[in-house]
Amino acid sequence: MRYEFRIAGLVSEALAEAFPEFDRVPVPVPVPEETLFCGPVTDEAHLYGLLVRFQSLGLHVLEMRQLPG
Amino acid sequence: MWNLATAVSPAPWPAPPDPPQPRPTPLGDPMLAARFAVPALPKILVRRPALLERLTAGVQGPLTLVNGPAGAGKTVLTAHWASEALSPYPAVWLTVEPGDAPGAFWAYVLEAFQRRGEQLPPEVGSPTRAEGVDRSFLVRLANGLAERPDPVVLVLDQFDSARAPEIVDGLHFVLRHAAHGLRLVLTGRTDSLLPLHGYRTAGEITEIRNADLRFTGADTCVLLREHGLEISEAGIRLLVDRTDGWAAGLRLCGLAMRASADPEAFVREFAANRTTISDYLLTEVLDAQPPSTQDLLLRASITDRIHPGLADTLTGRDDADWILAELARANAFLEQVDGSAWYRLHPLFAEVLHAHLRHRCPGLEPQLRGRAARWLAGTGRLAEAVAQAAAAxxxxxxxxxxxxxxxxxxxxxxxxxxxxxxxxxxxxxxxxxxxxxxxxxxxxxxxxxxxxxxxxxxxxxxxxxxxxxxxxxxxxxxxxxxxxxxxxxxxxxxxxxxxxxxxxxxxxxxxxxxxxxxxxxxxxxxxxxxxxxxxxxxxxxxxxxxxxxxxRPGTEYPLCDALASLALAELLRGRLRQAEQHARGSLAVAERSALPPERLGALDHLVLAGVAAEHNDLTTARAQLDLATGSAGPLPEPVLALEAAVIGSRLATAEGDWEGALTTIHAAGSAAAPLHLADWTADELAIAESRAHLAHGDPGAALDVLDAVACDRPEHTVARARALLAAGRGDHAMATLADLPADALITSTSRTQASLLQAQAAAAGGATEQAHRHLRTALGLARPEELRRVFVESGPWVGRLLRQDPRLAHAHGWLLPAREPGQLPAGACERLPVVIEPLTARETDVLRQAEQLLSTEEIAAELYLSANTVKTHLKSIYRKLCVTRRSEAVHRARDLGML
Missing domain, CATH: 1.25.40 (Serine Threonine Protein Phosphatase 5, Tetratricopeptide repeat)
Structure with missing residues (x-):
């Protein structure tokens, strides 16, 4: 399954590389101060692990959702 | 003929050494020592009196939570509270780390108590295996805490790192059962898995959450002033808004602004920038450092803790000592671990640095980890060295x-x-x-x-x-x-x-x-x-x-294991006392060192079941057998499974469940068939099966099953003689016994059985004096280990023979176990029918009617009694005959010649 995480603020390339399995999609106007990460999530353990990793890098998750398909 | 007179009782066996007391795990490592110390406070500290008071009030109840994201100031607040001794009770500190297995977690909790000088009673013991602890350890710990005159506060910093649910369950259990002896303070990034709702409903929880931890404008002002910065009110407002009062963010701002030429401009720029706060600020702070420092910090991010020597190994330079001391002095999110040469990076900083290392120097990380592994190995830090090498x-x-x-x-x-x-x-x-x-x-x-x-x-x-x-x-x-x-x-x-x-x-x-x-x-x-x-x-x-x-510490597992196996060996040799002593010794070690129950203990309980069965204490035997086979799932070693089947079938036979006994044996036999076990195990099964057949009155089947196993073990020979005698082939039986080698190692159980068979044969042949002589020998052989079961199994003739010789019966009072007061436990109250309390005439009448398969009401009608009176008589009959069911009572009374 694929997931999308909406992170507060623009995430630099250095931090984005901590999530190599994810595509980083800067959100265009009108909300330029958010970053979208899209990518595969293997299972629940992976999902919760990701949330912990976002948190440990000081990244604030605003929203997450499973992508269709 | 094999002369019973030469049979000597087994040589006295020296008592096993007392299982040694496990000493506390040596935790002399300075890194570990740091986990038990209240972390050093940052040099620039904003006093937050309202929050400190809430902590003090919180520990009046059982549970206080300090929750917030990384860098929210949870640990700083709690450490401030602990180091100013604001707690009304002694406070014990433990920093929890990811990967603390449950056993290790509890070992550290005990160590934390000890280092703080808070004594727990010695019987609490200490865990020695990583995987976990048993419930009885937690019970002892809770009791130890409950008995304290005043409570103790346990601060578990970073409790969210404790991933194992067993830790949380155990902690909840101890907190619930320690009466008011324990007050918990937990800090963490996520809510703990404790059932918080219950604590909230009961009003037993104090929560300090992110909203409480947020820095206000006034806090920010104090913080920046301590950094030597005077910022306008508008600037402060911008900072608080942008960081949302995030303590770590504001501290980073202070550092970055101190390095910047125009702090107010920094504020404006920061407020306008949309990059993630942590990333923006850490990059700012990092970029403000000289290149050699930046390089060191990036490289050091691969390890949790940095030693100057390790840092030099990672950079290939020799300036780490100075740089690290300077950074710690400047409060750049690096702190010295007290009393040691080690430093620790703020976890958030370390994570972001790590990301930057991978970004700026791709491919360098494994190389650095390899170097770290070698340095750590060289300084004797095996587990950390292995972890670094593995990560590389x-x-x-x-x-x-x-x-x-x-x-x-x-x-x-x-x-x-x-x-x-x-x-x-x-x-x-x-x-x-x-x-x-x-x-x-x-x-x-x-x-x-x-x-x-x-x-x-x-x-x-x-x-x-x-x-x-x-x-x-x-x-x-x-x-x-x-x-x-x-x-x-x-x-x-x-x-x-x-x-x-x-x-x-x-x-x-x-x-x-x-x-x-x-x-x-x-x-x-x-x-x-x-x-x-x-x-x-x-x-x-x-x-x-x-x-x-x-x-020595670290050998608790093999000690338990060896004692348990030793117990089984003694049981098989018929030395019940030693068997029991070793089994109890093994259980005691497991208990004291809080070994998890799943792999240990099964064998101990099995041996205790076997001992109780020989003593004819069927209640205990059944209970121990259930402990051995029930909770632990399948027994790990097939020999144990076989022995469990042998004992299980013996109990089932004793309880009159002939089919159950056979099913148990056959299931064990087919499970063991593909395993190519030693011959003696097949023989044990055959003997157990023959016993079940004999109890059912089928000596032919008993002989068949024994003859299917060719074996020259004395146990086999005796069992065969028993089956022959039951089949009416007394001469054959006696000849078989005569073949027993006199010098063989024969268990006292087998010897007793052999003498009993000789007595039975003699009695059947009318040679009463000879029968008495053999019975006397059997009793003498059985007495040291109190082998009652073998007498019960021999049948009612033993009782008749013994009643003819009151002096002998009197001399062997041990045959009758002490009568339990009150109600006898159901299903397992078989007693040796040597001396039976006689039934009253009315009871005999009731039993005769029961023999005709009449119901209680029908018996009542037949005898002109009330149904309740019939029930009373039946209860009395059950008690006297030591049975629990009507059919058993009829069988037993028939066996005893009472009907």
């Missing part, structure tokens, strides 16, 4: 270190098993080399995966020549012993044990002294293999040596 994918080094340090046993016993096995969990299984093969084999062994273990050993053997180093060869022999045992291959076990023995002699004592588990586990493994092969003498020698070799 340098499995050869990781495995080589573990084997080279003779630490292979630590994968199987001790507090580090969990951490080490997780480290090696991702190691590919096809790496060439002796060390990787041995580590794979040991890891697979821990999972009881024999095929994987064998494959690992095969790979190791390809690289292990005779001129390989002693430590590797000893490690090979060590794993070989345990693998041989798991494979039920006594020959392989013995070969490996012989190698191990030779190598143990060749190795220097100091190295072996650090790893007492190697010798102890080799001896215990060898002893158990001998036991499985039915060589009881040799098993006893090996296992006794294993017990003697255990005793």
């Amino acid at each position: 994918g340098d499995w050869q080094f990781a495995a080589g270190q573990l084997v080279g340090d003779l630490a292979i046993g630590r994968l199987l016993t001790g507090l580090e098993t969990d951490r080490l096995s997780r480290t090696f969990a991702t190691m590919p299984t096809d790496l060439p080399g002796a060390a990787t093969g041995l580590v794979t084999a040991a890891c697979r062994l821990a999972d009881q995966d024999l095929d994987g273990c064998t494959a690992g050993l095969r790979r190791a053997d390809e690289h292990l020549t005779d001129d390989a180093d002693l430590v590797s060869r000893l490690s090979r022999a060590f794993v070989g012993v345990l693998a041989g045992r798991l494979a039920h291959d006594p020959a392989a076990t013995e070969r490996a044990a012989a190698d191990a023995d030779r190598l143990l002699r060749a190795l220097p004592e100091p190295l072996l002294g650090q790893h007492p588990e190697i010798r102890a586990m080799v001896l215990a493994g060898l002893g158990s293999a001998e036991l499985a092969a039915g060589r009881l003498d040799r098993a006893e020698t090996g296992l006794t040596a294993a017990v003697e070799a255990s005793g």
Whole structure:
């Protein structure tokens, strides 16, 4: 399954590389101060692990959702 | 003829040494020491009186939570509170770390109490295995806390790191059961898995959450002033808005602004920028450092803790001592671990630095980890060295270190098993080399995966020549012993044990002294293999040596294991007292050292069941057998499963459940068939089955099943004689007994049985005097171990014979166990029917009607009694005959000639 995480603020390339399995999609106007990460999530353990990793890098998750398909 | 008079009672066996008290785990490591100390406060500290007061008020109740994201100031607040001694009760500090397995967690909690000088009663014990602790340890801990005159506060910093649900469950249990002796303060990034709702409903919780931890404008102002910065009110507002009062963000702002020429401009720029706060600020702070410092911080981000020596190894320079001291002085998110040369990075900073390292220097990380591993190994930090090497994918080094340090046993016993096995969990299984093969084999062994273990050993053997180093060869022999045992291959076990023995002699004592588990586990493994092969003498020698070799911390597991096997060996030799003593010793060690129950204890309970069965204490036997087979799931070793079936069938036979007894035996027999077990196990099953057939009055079937197993064990011969006698072939039976070799090792149970058979044959032939003589011999043989069961099984004739000789009956009062007061437990109150309280005339009438299969109401009508009176009579009959059901009462009364 694929997931999308909406992170507060623009995430630099250095931090984005901590999530190599994810595509980083800067959100265009009108909300330029958010970053979208899209990518595969293997299972629940992976999902919760990701949330912990976002948190440990000081990244604030605003929203997450499973992508269709 | 085999002369019973020459049968001597077994030689007295010296009592086993008292199982040694496990001493507290030596936790002398300064890194560990730091986990028990209240963390140093930042030099720039904003006092937050309202929050400190809430903590003080919070510990008046059982639970206080301080929750917030990384860098929210949870630890700083709690450490401030603890270091100013604001707590009304003594406060014990423990920093929890990810990967603390439950056993290790509790060991650290106890250590934290001890270091703070808060004594717990010694009977609490201490955990010695990583995987977990048993419930009774938690009960003892809770009791120890409940008995304190005043409560103690336990601060568990970073409690969200405790991932294992068992830790949370255990903590909840202890908190609930410690009366008011324990107050918990938990800090964490996520809400703990404790059932918080219950605590909230009961008003037993104080929560300090992110909204409370947020810095206000006033807090920010104080913080920045301490940094030597005077910022306008508008600037402060911008900062608080942008950071949302995030303490770490504001601290980073302070550092960055101090380095910037125009702080107000920094504020405006920061407020306008949309980059993630942590990233923006950390980059700012990092970029403000000189290049050598930046380089050091980036490289050091691969480890949790930095030592100047380690940092120099990572940078290839020699300036770390100075740079680290300078950074710690400047409060750049680096703090010195008290009283040591080590430093610790703020976890958030470390994570972001780590991301930057990978971004700026791709490919460097494994190289750095390899260097760190070598430095750590060189300074004797084996577990950390192995973890770094594993993270670098340098499995050869990781495995080589573990084997080279003779630490292979630590994968199987001790507090580090969990951490080490997780480290090696991702190691590919096809790496060439002796060390990787041995580590794979040991890891697979821990999972009881024999095929994987064998494959690992095969790979190791390809690289292990005779001129390989002693430590590797000893490690090979060590794993070989345990693998041989798991494979039920006594020959392989013995070969490996012989190698191990030779190598143990060749190795220097100091190295072996650090790893007492190697010798102890080799001896215990060898002893158990001998036991499985039915060589009881040799098993006893090996296992006794294993017990003697255990005793130092780290050998609790082999000690328990050896004592339990020793108990079974003694049971099989008919030495019930020693068997019971060893089984209880093993359980005591398991209890005190809080070994998890799943792999231990089953054998101990089994032995206690066997002992109780021989004593004819069927209630205890059934209870112990349930403990042995019930909770633990399938018994790990097939010999145990077989022995459990033998004892189970014996109990079922005693309870009159003939079919149940046979089902148990047949199930065990077919489960064991493909395992190629030693002959004696098949014979044990056959004897148990013959016993069930005889109880059912089918001597033909009993003989058939015994004759299907060709065996010259004395137990077999005696069982066969019994079946022959029951089949009316008394002469054959006596001739069979005469064939028993006089010098063989024969258990006192078998000897007693043989004498009883001779007595029975004599009595049947009218030779009363001879019968009495044999009975006297049997009683004399059975007395030391109080073997009651064999008399009960022999049938009612024993009682008749004994009643003819009141002096003999009087001299052997032990045959009748002390009568239990009150109601006898259901289903298991069989007593030796030697002396039976006679039934009253009315009771006999009731029983006669019951024999006609009349219902209670019908009996009442027949005898002109009320149904309740009939019930009263039946109860009295059950009690006198020691039965629980009407059909049993009728059978028993018939057997006793009372009907």
